[in-house]
Amino acid sequence: MKSLIYENRSFLKSARIESDGENLVFTRRNISGENRVKINIAQIRKISAQKNMLSYSLKIDRENEKSVLFGGLDQTAVEELKKHLGSLVEIKAAIKQQVVTLEQARKEASRVLDSLSKDFDARPVISYLINQGVQLDSSDIHITPRKEYAVIQYRIDGLLREVARMNSDFYARLMTAIKNRAKLPSYKKSTPQDGSFHFDEDNHDMDIRCATIPTLFGEKVVLRILNTDKNPLFLEDLGISENVLKSYRELISEPQGCVILTGPAGSGKTTTIFASLIHIYNNYEGTVNIATIEDPVEYSIEEFQQTQINPIMGLTFAAGLKSLLRLDPDIMMVGEIRDPETAQTAIRTALTGHLIFTTLHARDSLGVFPRIIEMGIKPGMASSSVTAVLYQRLVRKLCPECRVESSPPPELLKSLSQYGKSIDKYYTSLGCPACSGTRYSGRTGVFELLNVDENIRGMIMEGKPYGDLFDYCREKGMNFLWEDALEKVRSGITDFDEIVRVCPQYSY
Ligand SMILES: [Zn+2]
Structure with a gap:
């Protein structure tokens, strides 16, 4: 009788392991169909599980036979398999070694x-x-x-x-x-x-x-x-608050348009883009072509088509994007809009029925439009092609070993009261050996999502000043970066010092 050991239907991790008592059957769904391996359990000498970027892969050593590789599993799969096969399964040390102070x-x-x-x-x-x-x-x-x-x-x-x-x-x-x-x-x-x-x-x-x-x-x-092993690549793990995540998921499910990520270098934009692409790829169950042009390629995802730019050989962002368009892609990612030519090509791509993700340096989400217009794009084109702008920064999280409850700083209370909010418990940290005295450990994102609606489009076309756009977004209930950062303090993830260090708190 066949028993199911493990099943996962999410595409990038899509895998099934079954056993009929004598054999183990590993099945993985690919773009081209199903890939199935049947292995006699008595023949198995050892199964070593090793963690890769997104998942585990198994190396199955057999008596007198060559070893078999099977990838795309999550931790649950490995645990289930271990339950079933006991000491035959060996979990190799995760790639990340012991952390030192x-x-x-x-x-x-x-x-x-x-x-x-x-x-x-x-x-x-x-x-x-x-x-x-x-x-x-x-x-x-x-x-x-x-x-x-x-x-x-x-x-x-x-x-x-x-x-x-x-x-x-x-x-x-x-x-x-x-x-x-x-x-x-x-x-x-x-x-x-x-x-x-x-x-x-x-x-x-x-x-x-x-x-x-x-x-x-x-x-x-x-x-x-x-x-790349250390970064989460799923939208749910980036620190995006639940309601923002909901509208962001909807915005990136549109079949066309330009989604722009902004924020300083090293603020996690690429990680968010990849998590978005993986989300879309899973939604379509792998039936779409996702192509990227990057500098440098930070995450290599087997299912995507990725290109590293090489300006010396003439392969720039703009040239790469033009060539990509001839290859009939569905969803594209261009590492960065740095020059007018890339801006032109990206905007035109979005207007001709493609979904494109890119990054651009701007002061905040609304600041993206003046930057594109500066690069020679007409306001009408800019506003009709860009569907969403996600502005993000990374804040350090309080060290869990030395986190303590404390009285909230007066500045924090003042800032919260401007949004009609208060705080129950305020946390900060003291510094300990575990965090090398830095008080923090790891980082999470703070976000500001601009949903470009018809009114915003109209205001940009009419060349309305930044303040008008800001007021409109505020009235509509948009959460600005500073407010999201305050929420991270309210929930005890980080403290006031950190958000003051990382996030500008201007209101135009
Ligand atoms: Zn600590």
Whole structure:
């Protein structure tokens, strides 16, 4: 008799595992149909489950047979399977290693760097620094030469933290090795350079983006860790409040139009776009073509068609988008609108029956329109093509280990009262070893969603001032970024200091 061990119908994770007592049957739905593997249980030596970006994959080792790979499972599937097969299933350490504190990292880094001899091997040092960056959950490693030494800093939850200093001569040797690894000419020191390399060591598998720039005291390098495993890729996990999420889901379900994400660099825009694309892809059960043009490709999703721009070879955002259009895509993502040509192409794409996602630098959600118009787009075109603007920033979450109830700051109460709100319990944090004294741990998004309705379209076409648009949105009940941030404080996720640091609180 066949028994069902596990089933998931969500497309990107669509999988089924069944057993008839003798065999295990793994089924996965693909664009091209079903992919089924039948394996005799007696033959199974070991099943190792390893976590990838979105899901788990299984490697099934068989007696005298080659091993089989089966992907697209969630944690429940792995647990169910373990219940069924017991010790045959081995869960491999998640790619993210044990987290270290900043203090531990500092001690360890000084020990490693101080023990180097003049002719040290630089490759393991690079690996060491990247590994440490991942353990600290950092997004970038900055190595900056100063007059007498180079300083090594990690960007953690958006802020730069110094971890170690390095003798200048040693730094020169390390720099040469980094540039060699990123295939950059190490003898060229007077121009900025941009390269990348793949890092596949110690359970990590990710891309490292390498950018250098000449400074007064030598070349500086920034290594960006594209460790996509740590970010949630589902809309529900980003911190969007329930009613905003509801209207955002509706807006991105329109078959055409331009959805723009705005916010400073490093505010999670790409993560939100990918979560949106995955949501749409799942809604259509994989029957749509999703194509992206990016710089850099941060998340690689097997089911999407992704292209990295390469301006030196003439592959710019605008050129890439034009070529894409000839390939009959349904939904497109263009990394960023930086120039009038990309703006023109993106807007025209949205007006010709496609759904397109992109990002643009602007002061807030309403500020997107003057920026596009500045780039030479007619107000009528801008307003009729853009269907939604999502403005976002990331705030750090209070460390759960040292979070305490406290009396709310008077400024917070004042700000809340302007919106007719109050607060029951106010939380802040004290700093502890778990958060390296930073008081925070991890980040979540704060959002402002502009739903571009007919009235807003009319006002933009008539060239109405920002204040009029702001007032209209306020009357309509739109939640601005600052209000969303206040909500995050009211629910004890973060504190007032943090939202003041991250979110502007102007009202035009
Ligand atoms: Zn703490």
